[in-house]
Structures are given as structure tokens and as C-alpha cells.
Amino acid sequence: MSKSPRSELLAVQRKLWRWNKKLIEDSINVKEPGFDRYERNYRRAVRDYKRVSNQDEMVRSILSSDIIYVGDYHTCHQSQRSFLRILKAVVTMGADVTIGMELIHRRHQRVLDRYLAGRIKERTFLKRIRLLEHWVFDLWQNFRPLFDFSQYHGIPMVAIDAAQKGATVRQRDRATAELIAGYAERHPRRKLFVFSRRSALSSRNARNRLYATPRSSANA
Numbered sequence: 245m246s247k248s249p250r251s252e253l254l255a256v257q258r259k260l261w262r263w264n265k266k267l268i269e270d271s272i273n274v275k276e277p278g279f280d281r282y283e284r285n286y287r288r289a290v291r292d293y294k295r296v297s298n299q300d301e302m303v304r305s306i307l308s309s310d311i312i313y314v315g316d317y318h319t320c321h322q323s324q325r326s327f328l329r330i331l332k333a334v335v336t337m338g339a340d341v342t343i344g345m346e347l348i349h350r351r352h353q354r355v356l357d358r359y360l361a362g363r364i365k366e367r368t369f370l371k372r373i374r375l376l377e378h379w380v381f382d383l384w385q386n387f388r389p390l391f392d393f394s395q396y397h398g399i400p401m402v403a404i405d406a407a408q409k410g411a412t413v414r415q416r417d418r419a420t421a422e423l424i425a426g427y428a429e430r431h432p433r434r435k436l437f438v439f440s441r442r443s444a445l446s447s448r449n450a451r452n453r454l455y456a457t458p459r460s461s462a463n464a
Contacts (some may be wrong), residue, residue: 264319264320267319299333302330303330303333303334303337306330306334306339306435307334307337307339309435310428310432310435310436311424311428311435311436311438312435312436312437312438313438313440314327314330314437314438314439314440315440315441316346316439316440316441317441318347318379318381318383318386318441319381319383319386320386321385321386323386324386324387324389324390325389327390327437327439328389328390328393330437331343331390331393331399331437332393334435335397335399339435340433340434340435341399341434341435341436341437342399342400342401342402342427342431342434342435342436342437343390343394343399343400343401343402343437343439344401344402344404344424344427344436344437344438344439344440345387345390345401345402345403345404345439346404346405346420346439346440346441347375347379347383347387347403347405348373348401348403348405349373349378349403349405349406349407350403350404350405350406350423351403352372352373352403353402353403355369355372355373356369356373356401356403359391360391360394360395360400360401362395370384390439400434402423402427402436404420404423404424404438404440405420406419406420406422406423407419407420420440424436424438
């Protein structure tokens, strides 16, 4: 019995996921203490969900929220494309938004501002933020459309990787959450999209610090 096109597509997606997962695991030469426990906690936090929503419902929820969490899978370009589609839908409706980008460390915020303003070239920008030194993979081609979209529409970006060198994953989550909460408090009229790895959004420390901010929130 032949498979349906949907079944074949799902089989291909599963194969790509397994390949990508192995590639990532093989690239990790040193795993920090406590990471396995952190990963188990993450899997428990995301093993279930309330229900699947449609796009219209998702957009309505975003428009009624102030802080929107969007989970990212850095090495999967469909993750960034999906976020770009969400941005297009919301910006088209006139929303005033800011993008919190985990890809860049906060110490490079001025470099990021200069790049978005067109004051430095792409090559200079990438060199100054040391993207290839900061991440295991070359992620720029995946993320570049998001930066192009922000430049074209004049959308501010905030570098939300706030961890110090040598920080654990929990410390990184806590530092990012504090930065996000501070920005939201200083800019109460802007919708803040938080584009960060999925595990960070499920972190208990991160959630507690973010939910202490007196503003409405949504998960996309």
C-alpha cells in the first residue's frame, strides 16, 4: 500500500530531525555539569500542551499581549521563517514591536543598532559581534531575513543574551529574563517579541522573573 503525500512528508521531516539532532549532539565536545538535568526538566515542561490554535487566534492573542515568547531552533531555518511570517502578520496590522534576539550578546547592542541603522556594512557587523566565535554553527543565513525585515520596517532589536562568560544554562536564562523584564518596564507601549531557544522559554527561573513584570504575555 502506497503512502499518502502527507505521510511521506512527515517521514522526511522525521529523518531530517534525527539527522539534525545527531549533528548537534556530535558537535558538543564539552557538556557542562547539570546540563542533562536541565534538558530533562525542559522535556517535562514541554511534553504536553492545551490545544492547537489556528493563525487567526494566534495573531489575536499576540495583539492583546505585551510580551510574546517565540521558541527558536537555531539550526532549523524553518524556525526563523515561521517567526518571520508571524512578524509580517502582526506588523501589517500596525503593531509597534521590538524583537529580542538571543543570537547576539548585549555587549554588542551598539553594533546591532548601527547595523540596523545602515551605518555599518554586514561584513563589519558580523566581524564585530563575533558570530562564528559565539555559536557552534554559522547561523547568519538563517537569521539574515529577520534582520533585513527589521531594517526595512525600522523595527528595533534588543540583544538579549546577557550571560557572563562561563555561566551555566540556568544562569544564562536568569540573566536574559532580567534583561527582558527591564526592557519591558522601560518601554511599556511596545510589544516585545522574545526570540529565544525553546529550552530558555520553559525555564522555571526565566518564567518566574518574566511573569513578575506587570504586563500580559503570550506564547507563539
